[in-house]
Amino acid sequence: MSDLMTTTSVLLRANRLKAAYSVAGGQIVAVDDVSLEVRKGEVLGVAGESGCGKSTLGAVLSLTVRPPLFVLGGELEIEGEQLDLGPDKEPPREWRGEVVSLLPQGAMNSLSPTLRIRDFAYDVIRAHRPQTRRDEALDRVRQRLEQLDLPARVLDCYPHQLSGGMKQRVVTVISGLLDPRLLIADEPTSALDVSSQRILIEMLREMLSQQMIGGVIFITHDLPVLNTIADRIAIMYAGQIAEVGYTSDIINRPRHPYSAALLSSVLVPEPQIRRTRVRGIPGAPPSLLNPPAGCRFHPRCELAMDVCRTEVPPQVGAELRFSRCWWAEQHPDESLEVGG
Amino acid sequence: MRMVRFTPRFWISLAVFLAVVAFGVIGPMFAGDKLGENVGGLYDPPSAEAWLGTDDLGHDIFTNLMFGTRTSLIIGMIAGAVATLIGVVIGLLAGYHGGVLEEILMGITNVALAIPAIVVLILISVALDFRSIVAMAVVIAITSWPWTARAVRAQASSVRTREHLDVARLSGASTWQILVWDVLPYLLSYIAMAFVLQVASAILAEAGLSLLGLGPSNSVSLGIMLNWSLVGESLRTGAWWSFIPPTLLLTLVAFTLLMLQSSLDEVFNPRLRRGQRLARPTAGSGAALAQVGVVTEPAMADVEEVPTDGADTVATGGLGAGPASRSGSGHGRETR
Amino acid sequence: MSSPTESAAVQVSPDGQGSTPAGRSSGDPDTLLQARGLCRTFGHGSSLVRAVDDVSFSLGRQEIVTIVGESGSGKSTLARLILRLLDPTAGSVYLDGNDVTSWRGRRLKAYWRDVQAVFQDPFSSFNQFFTVRKLLRRSLSLSSGGAGTDGETQMAQALEHVGLSPDEVLDKWPHQLSGGQRQRVMIARALMLRPRILVADEATSMLDASLRANILNVLADLRRDYDMTILFITHDIGQACYVSDRILVMCEGKLVEQGPTDDVIFNPQHEYTKRLLADVPRLHDSILG
Numbered sequence: 001m002s003d004l005m006t007t008t009s010v011l012l013r014a015n016r017l018k019a020a021y022s023v024a025g026g027q028i029v030a031v032d033d034v035s036l037e038v039r040k041g042e043v044l045g046v047a048g049e050s051g052c053g054k055s056t057l058g059a060v061l062s063l064t065v066r067p068p069l070f071v072l073g074g075e076l077e078i079e080g081e082q083l084d085l086g087p088d089k090e091p092p093r094e095w096r097g098e099v100v101s102l103l104p105q106g107a108m109n110s111l112s113p114t115l116r117i118r119d120f121a122y123d124v125i126r127a128h129r130p131q132t133r134r135d136e137a138l139d140r141v142r143q144r145l146e147q148l149d150l151p152a153r154v155l156d157c158y159p160h161q162l163s164g165g166m167k168q169r170v171v172t173v174i175s176g177l178l179d180p181r182l183l184i185a186d187e188p189t190s191a192l193d194v195s196s197q198r199i200l201i202e203m204l205r206e207m208l209s210q211q212m213i214g215g216v217i218f219i220t221h222d223l224p225v226l227n228t229i230a231d232r233i234a235i236m237y238a239g240q241i242a243e244v245g246y247t248s249d250i251i252n253r254p255r256h257p258y259s260a261a262l263l264s265s266v267l268v269p270e271p272q273i274r275r276t277r278v279r280g281i282p283g284a285p286p287s288l289l290n291p292p293a294g295c296r297f298h299p300r301c302e303l304a305m306d307v308c309r310t311e312v313p314p315q316v317g318a319e320l321r322f323s324r325c326w327w328a329e330q331h332p333d334e335s336l337e338v339g340g
Numbered sequence: 341m342r343m344v345r346f347t348p349r350f351w352i353s354l355a356v357f358l359a360v361v362a363f364g365v366i367g368p369m370f371a372g373d374k375l376g377e378n379v380g381g382l383y384d385p386p387s388a389e390a391w392l393g394t395d396d397l398g399h400d401i402f403t404n405l406m407f408g409t410r411t412s413l414i415i416g417m418i419a420g421a422v423a424t425l426i427g428v429v430i431g432l433l434a435g436y437h438g439g440v441l442e443e444i445l446m447g448i449t450n451v452a453l454a455i456p457a458i459v460v461l462i463l464i465s466v467a468l469d470f471r472s473i474v475a476m477a478v479v480i481a482i483t484s485w486p487w488t489a490r491a492v493r494a495q496a497s498s499v500r501t502r503e504h505l506d507v508a509r510l511s512g513a514s515t516w517q518i519l520v521w522d523v524l525p526y527l528l529s530y531i532a533m534a535f536v537l538q539v540a541s542a543i544l545a546e547a548g549l550s551l552l553g554l555g556p557s558n559s560v561s562l563g564i565m566l567n568w569s570l571v572g573e574s575l576r577t578g579a580w581w582s583f584i585p586p587t588l589l590l591t592l593v594a595f596t597l598l599m600l601q602s603s604l605d606e607v608f609n610p611r612l613r614r615g616q617r618l619a620r621p622t623a624g625s626g627a628a629l630a631q632v633g634v635v636t637e638p639a640m641a642d643v644e645e646v647p648t649d650g651a652d653t654v655a656t657g658g659l660g661a662g663p664a665s666r667s668g669s670g671h672g673r674e675t676r
Numbered sequence: 677m678s679s680p681t682e683s684a685a686v687q688v689s690p691d692g693q694g695s696t697p698a699g700r701s702s703g704d705p706d707t708l709l710q711a712r713g714l715c716r717t718f719g720h721g722s723s724l725v726r727a728v729d730d731v732s733f734s735l736g737r738q739e740i741v742t743i744v745g746e747s748g749s750g751k752s753t754l755a756r757l758i759l760r761l762l763d764p765t766a767g768s769v770y771l772d773g774n775d776v777t778s779w780r781g782r783r784l785k786a787y788w789r790d791v792q793a794v795f796q797d798p799f800s801s802f803n804q805f806f807t808v809r810k811l812l813r814r815s816l817s818l819s820s821g822g823a824g825t826d827g828e829t830q831m832a833q834a835l836e837h838v839g840l841s842p843d844e845v846l847d848k849w850p851h852q853l854s855g856g857q858r859q860r861v862m863i864a865r866a867l868m869l870r871p872r873i874l875v876a877d878e879a880t881s882m883l884d885a886s887l888r889a890n891i892l893n894v895l896a897d898l899r900r901d902y903d904m905t906i907l908f909i910t911h912d913i914g915q916a917c918y919v920s921d922r923i924l925v926m927c928e929g930k931l932v933e934q935g936p937t938d939d940v941i942f943n944p945q946h947e948y949t950k951r952l953l954a955d956v957p958r959l960h961d962s963i964l965g
Contacts, residue, residue: 049884049885049886050884096892164747193746193747193911194746194952194955194956194957195746195951195952195955197955197957198957219883221884222885222957223885223959224914224956224957224958224959225957227957227958227959228957229957244913248735251959251960255750261886262885262886263959265885265886265888265889266914266959267885267888267889267892267912267917268914268917268957268958268959268960269913269914269916269917269920269941269953269956269958270917270954270958270959270960271942273914273917273918274917274918274937274938277893278884278889278893279889279890279893279894280887280888280890280917281886284854284856292948
């Protein structure tokens with residue numbers, strides 16, 4: 001993991017974020033009372049399966065929320081500056097792209113096929129800083145590419161002339177062009193071969209160490225990838241954060257049944273996989289139109305107790321390492337077994 | 341079957357079209373005896389006896405209008421149906437089989453497209469001594485099918501590479517069964533829209549031919565009415581009731597059909613709908629599918645968009661297969 | 677869980693039951709399918725692409741063999757060659773010693789009674805105008821053709837085997853089912869024909885991580901319950917590690933390494949395999965250190 005400094009300066013603090021989709025039958029609360037913290041130079045992984053709300057969380061944090069998605073409430077604090085969020089509150093335009101930048105899922109395929117990369121990069125810069133001259137903008141891009149060991153020739157290419165891995169790297173660089181404090185990357189590696197994946201992860205690390213970006217929120221469903229790059233991991237389920245902690249804690253000593261179950265169902269080329277019968281998690285994630293009472297995971301949880309069915313579990317633990325689980329509350333120092 | 345939701349525009353255009361049809365079908369039943377009858381002087385202005393006045397032979401224009409609408413509609417429908425049928429068959433065979441057959445059929449189609457239809461229509465019409473309504477319809481149809489053939493071929497071509505066809509083959513389905521059950525249903529929306537357009541253009545084509553005096557013999561159609569009003573010099577004498585009603589009706593029919601077609605497009609492609617936005621419960625950023633491959637290779641697999649319709653499916657954005665594989669071969673991600 | 681008692685050539689299957697020897701020769705009575713020198717090119721001249729380049733391998737009875745490859749490796753093209761949905765430009769495929777490479781028409785249908793497939797995309801594999809019942813019925817016509825009550829029982833059996841309740845899914849449209857359910861229905865469809873070989877082409881790639889193991893378990897159990905051979909195609913070497921007896925590694929159309937799973941994963945010989953394994957993110961030791 002990154003050699004995380006001893007300084008605990010906070011880059012982003014999100015408090016009680018709530019966002020919902022407006023649908024024909026009502027509201028789907030995709031992000032429900034989510035609070036988290038990212039520190040300077042840190043990579044926070046947000047892991048979860050489809051429908052857990054992690055992409056929505058990414059949209060909320062990057063201030064790119066658009067109807068039918070609405071932010072219902074919450075506060076954001078970035079490097080001291082406070083921002084209240086709500087359905088009628090318009091976030092300041094300068095923040096988008098320059099303070100927080102989103103690298104959306106499938107970005108590499110949204111590159112316009114008729115624009116060369118350099119024109120695309122110029123468009124992006126100009127959209128946020130209209131005054132920038134073309135040669136200034138291109139110089140900046142060239143400089144970045146050089147700093148990250150990417151060939152300058154990509155600027156003259158059309159998207160279809162680049163491989164998938166290269167496209168993703170280019171798009172990542174462009175999303176960091178304006179030196180955002182926080183880069184939110186939504187499934188940046190999911191479409192890539194493992195070798196391109198690794199190169200991209202190294203590049204992100206490099207961008208962090210050269211302070212082109214202040215911190216990263218890495219959204220993915222792939223836990224082993226987070227094991228590689230993330231300093232801390234937040235596990236999301238049904239719109240809420242189930243557990244948060246340092247990577248090695250989460251992976252080796254999870255304190256939430258969902259985290260443990262998720263880890264147990266991961267298939268990696270390691271010896272223990274050959275010997276055991278891996279079982280997935282029975283059932284399916286709940287409908288967010290009408291989530292279950294109490295703990296949202298209780299219908300699928302092996303350790304469910306009576307209280308889980310009726311009472312919303314408390315946050316057990318500290319700000320940076322907590323678990324939302326009744327079991328965790330009753331077993332304060334224990335962790336759950338993975339696999340077997 | 342997925343429920344299709346019809347928009348207000350669809351209902352309105354359908355209602356207007358049906359009203360015109362009623363006018364052309366029911367009207368003549370009440371006024372049948374007045375057709376061809378001398379009800380007044382030549383070019384009498386509208387009055388109580390002749391609501392839209394009389395033409396240059398003293399016939400009631402309103403009656404003519406009703407019968408004319410009927411004829412035009414009949415020709416339009418028949419021509420539209422025949423053109424659509426020819427176009428669908430050719431397009432389906434060309435699109436599904438590909439290869440040499442496609443080249444040949446598309447070659448024929450392109451040639452047919454390039455020939456100016458009006459010239460062919462005029463020549464054939466001149467060659468026919470007696471032009472029945474059905475003959476006119478067929479003549480119009482054989483010059484207008486290429487457009488449908490191209491549209492259907494393009495669609496069939498894209499359906500051909502879908503995975504459910506492989507599943508059908510593996511299940512032992514014959515080529516005919518696949519065409520009818522696995523390809524055609526996916527084309528129905530296009531065929532419906534093509535048919536509506538064909539009808540509209542056939543009606544206008546007939547009007548054009550009739551205007552030139554090459555319309556159906558011994559019949560009244562909207563175009564023929566226009567022809568009579570030209571020949572009878574109604575423009576010069578200012579007998580507006582002779583040429584304005586058929587013009588208006590033609591415009592109305594064509595416009596309604598076009599609106600019907602575009603509203604059908606909205607029905608089948610909900611994304612085009614304006615106004616009410618239906619929120620799909622997607623978790624944020626668009627469900628774009630990614631295909632990864634070494635892009636410098638020539639034959640790249642297609643990108644296909646996966647609907648975000650509920651599921652526990654993961655769109656990882658594809659680690660696609662090798663070149664020229666079927667379009668479903670990349671992975672896609674659906675996020676709920 | 678039993679441990680290997682013989683040499684490294686013997687593999688232990690995921691649930692510890694039974695073992696299958698690796699490495700086959702064409703004269704081996706247990707060989708079911710053989711691919712010899714398969715080639716498939718696309719395009720011509722300067723834009724010629726060798727999707728599959730001289731690939732040879734064999735499948736034995738009750739084996740689970742995985743073909744692992746990244747994008748552009750040609751693994752899906754190879755799958756289609758084996759399934760005879762595509763013709764090779766060179767090379768041949770043998771089933772039970774018979775050359776099936778040029779089979780067409782009725783003989784091809786006979787081939788498909790023995791070799792079936794489950795594909796990657798649980799949505800586009802379905803004709804959205806068919807209910808599950810209609811889809812399964814179609815498969816019935818290819819098998820011994822049991823209609824009526826016999827057909828109903830066959831369908832119910834197949835569905836139950838993959839963990840679905842017939843009453844719940846038979847009359848549903850595809851968009852009413854979840855992705856996991858759809859893949860199971862696809863497996864059931866293939867099962868009804870009682871094939872001897874099932875090709876699963878990235879069958880789990882579009883499913884959530886927590887579902888993949890379940891589907892892989894279903895596939896692995898088929899070996900025992902239906903006397904089936906599974907050819908699994910994936911880019912995910914972790915899944916390959918879990919479920920296979922043997923692994924074949926493909927790179928740019930060529931087969932670069934093949935062997936028993938333990939050998940390929942924990943003692944790779946080819947540079948590409950080594951690099952592939954080195955780049956795969958792990959849970960218990962980081963690839964970046």
